[in-house]
Amino acid sequence: GVYWVDSQQKRYVPVKGDHVIGIVTAKSGDIFKVDVGGSEPASLSYLAFEGATKRNRPNVQVGDLIYGQFVVANKDMEPEMVCIDSCGRASGMGVIGQDGLLFKVTLGLIRKLLAPDCEILQEVGKLYPLEIVFGMNGRIWVKAKTIQQTLILANILEACEHMTADQRKQIFSRLAES
Amino acid sequence: RKTKLSKNLLRMKFMQRGLDLETKKQLEEEEKKIISEEHWYLDLPELKEKECFIIEEQSFLLCEDLLYGRMSFRGFNPEVEKLMLQMNAKNKVEEVEDEAVELDVSDEEMARRYETLVGTIGKKFAKKRDRASYEEDENGHIKPTVKVKKMFLKPQD
Numbered sequence: 001g002v003y004w005v006d007s008q009q010k011r012y013v014p015v016k017g018d019h020v021i022g023i024v025t026a027k028s029g030d031i032f033k034v035d036v037g038g039s040e041p042a043s044l045s046y047l048a049f050e051g052a053t054k055r056n057r058p059n060v061q062v063g064d065l066i067y068g069q070f071v072v073a074n075k076d077m078e079p080e081m082v083c084i085d086s087c088g089r090a091s092g093m094g095v096i097g098q099d100g101l102l103f104k105v106t107l108g109l110i111r112k113l114l115a116p117d118c119e120i121l122q123e124v125g126k127l128y129p130l131e132i133v134f135g136m137n138g139r140i141w142v143k144a145k146t147i148q149q150t151l152i153l154a155n156i157l158e159a160c161e162h163m164t165a166d167q168r169k170q171i172f173s174r175l176a177e178s
Numbered sequence: 179r180k181t182k183l184s185k186n187l188l189r190m191k192f193m194q195r196g197l198d199l200e201t202k203k204q205l206e207e208e209e210k211k212i213i214s215e216e217h218w219y220l221d222l223p224e225l226k227e228k229e230c231f232i233i234e235e236q237s238f239l240l241c242e243d244l245l246y247g248r249m250s251f252r253g254f255n256p257e258v259e260k261l262m263l264q265m266n267a268k269n270k271v272e273e274v275e276d277e278a279v280e281l282d283v284s285d286e287e288m289a290r291r292y293e294t295l296v297g298t299i300g301k302k303f304a305k306k307r308d309r310a311s312y313e314e315d316e317n318g319h320i321k322p323t324v325k326v327k328k329m330f331l332k333p334q335d
Contacts, residue, residue, distance in 0.1 A: 002240065002241055004238070004241040004242075013236075015236045015237045015238075016236075016237065017237050017239055018237060018238075018239070019247045067247070067248065073236075091261065091264075091265070092246070092247075092248045092258065092261045092265070111238060111242060111244065114244040114245045114247065115242065115244065115245075116243055116244075116245060118245075121249070124251070125249075125251035125252065126251075128252065129251060129252035129253055129254040130250070130251050130252070130254050131248075131249070131250040131251075131254045131255045131258060132248075132249045132250075132251075133247060133248050133249075134247040134248075134249075135247065136238070136247070143254070144254070145254075
């Protein structure tokens, strides 16, 4: 039996195994400092990418967006993240591409959106071609073909927090018409 | 009679590579247990740790079956869509173990080939006179014939 407490919060606390979106803030020596929205920046080694060797460094610049997971995350140590899984494959982690928009939501919304039976995502997926990345630290990155579409998407996802299912369906039907 | 490998041999690095993690751990534990005379130890009975029924976890991953964080819709990013299928399938269905790779040649056929191989190679080294004695089977396989060595025949009186 698993019991858990579901609460609403905006502040993220790094947890081992969580996939998060981070922003590279500094590059010092062999590691990158990545801001994940926690109390301190996480460290990311340049070797923690698929196919990275000492000679073959990954192409990561300050200000890039990174999708990775924590390998070390406790209250006593600085969090460490990697962009590689236990088998050594990237499996979707690494630098997130150009353009798109990053915005913050509450942690509870992320979990709601990532639930297996989430209707919001199914409806969103029918609108137009788009790409979304969810970080467990409350950050969502979206990208669509035009800036307007991207902004609409961001607004919908942010507003999902407060809307009821009916209100949502209204908005989607209005969008589908236009 | 089975020759037993000495313990020192088993402890060498090249013998350890084939062992699994479990056997390795067991060996390590056994080594630690060997108490030499110089080591002082407490002569107390082993204390059993009380089983703890409550485990604290910080992560939500175990609580809720969440989908994979990267998503793409309507073909915006085909690689991400492939990933979505892979990652979400892993959660639902346990990956079927790789089926045994189908052999190109069946075991029977291999055995047959090896049987006749002896004959074929033997033909190479046989002298001209002996090559005539090599008969052929229905399928064209060489039947390995037993060569009769020519011995001295004693003349009959």
